[in-house]
Amino acid sequence: MTTSQTPAAIAVSGLRKSYGEQVVLDGVDLTVPQGTVFSLLGANGAGKTTTVRILSTLARADGGTARVAGHDVAAEPDAVRGAIGVTGQFSAVDTLLTGEENLLLVADLLHLPKARGRAKAAELLRRFDLTDAAAKPAATYSGGMRRRLDLAMTLVGDPQVIFLDEPTTGLDPRSRRTAWATVRELVADGVTVFLTTQYLDEADELADRIAVLDRGRVVAEGTAAELKRRIPGGHVRLRLADQAAVDAALAALGDAAPDRDALTLRVPSDGGLRSLKALVDRLDDRAIAVAELSVHTPDLDDVFLALTDTEGVASR
Known part of the structure; x- marks a missing residue:
């Protein structure tokens, strides 16, 4: 604008x-x-x-x-x-x-x-x-x-x-x-x-x-970030200290996918500041310590493939 x-x-x-x-x-x-x-x-x-x-x-x-x-x-x-x-x-x-x-x-x-x-x-x-x-x-x-x-x-x-x-x-x-x-x-x-x-x-x-x-x-x-957030597949990856922390985070978040061997959770997220703050607040309210947090969003390749129809396009 x-x-x-x-x-x-x-x-x-x-x-x-x-x-x-x-x-x-x-x-x-x-x-x-x-x-x-x-x-x-x-x-x-x-x-x-x-x-x-x-x-x-x-x-x-x-x-x-x-x-x-x-x-x-x-x-x-x-x-x-x-x-x-x-x-x-x-x-x-x-x-x-x-x-x-x-x-x-x-x-x-x-x-x-x-x-x-x-x-x-x-x-x-x-x-x-x-x-x-x-x-x-x-x-x-x-x-x-x-x-x-x-x-x-x-x-x-x-x-x-x-x-x-x-x-x-x-x-x-x-x-x-x-x-x-x-x-x-x-x-x-x-x-x-x-x-x-x-x-x-x-x-x-x-x-x-x-x-x-x-x-x-x-x-x-x-912006690139705005376009990426439009595409499903974004998530936050949490690494916890032990299995007890994994269980506690699962109970707090509900919709997370665990990898117990790696002590990680994959939490669906659009990667935006508001949703990230809400996630951190939920964990903090329950005193769940997170060893590592990383945000993963779709890249522009995903955006491009999701939004365009590349078949049957003539060269121009």
Whole structure:
């Protein structure tokens, strides 16, 4: 939810898009506060890339409204383009040019003064640890280096909103974590990041809020913790000191599942603070000492599988 302190960087209402008889977006509503990471999850064909294409003015919606950085994407496309950066699924790097030349080319396309363009290129090469490779053709770069250069090119124009469409696909774990660190730095500087990804750990790691898109509809939205609590299977695991404590806890809790060999109880719970406090209070009232307590909630994989229908989805 947005407030006067955190106005919407992206506001979408009733967004619709079809290709022939295939409905790709079917009334999508989204609100993304400024200076946050918003992640859109969905299977192949769910409509993630189509959403990004519409919000970045690369495609027109059939219905609904969308505003990005305060501008209507249909009525003010030039203003939107001036406020955003886009890193797509596939690298936009020209492999025949050097890293520095790629950045300077973007600066020229944005009509930056020559001196400012050179300074910006040098700054971004340092920021993305590409200074030593600046004079080498991008064709010689590793996949991670090329992806870092691609993201650096997105930042030449100092965008207010950045769309990252599956930005770490194909990267090794170290390169992915470097990309994550960069996203955090951008948000700390006030940039808004709209992230689509199929890596659920990526959304869990980065996103302030997550929307799950299925067959063109938003089927759930919230923080990662809120979404996990919607899925059955959460529990609290208690380890007790001895069998007497296990028996006492069973009598107090009733619906717990014991493992007497391990001296543990599994207590159904949504993992929320209120339910956890109630559990602890019940144990404390009966002076039952707990040696160890751990909260186990479903992960985003469970959320994704429970909320989406991945069969029969066409690539889009």
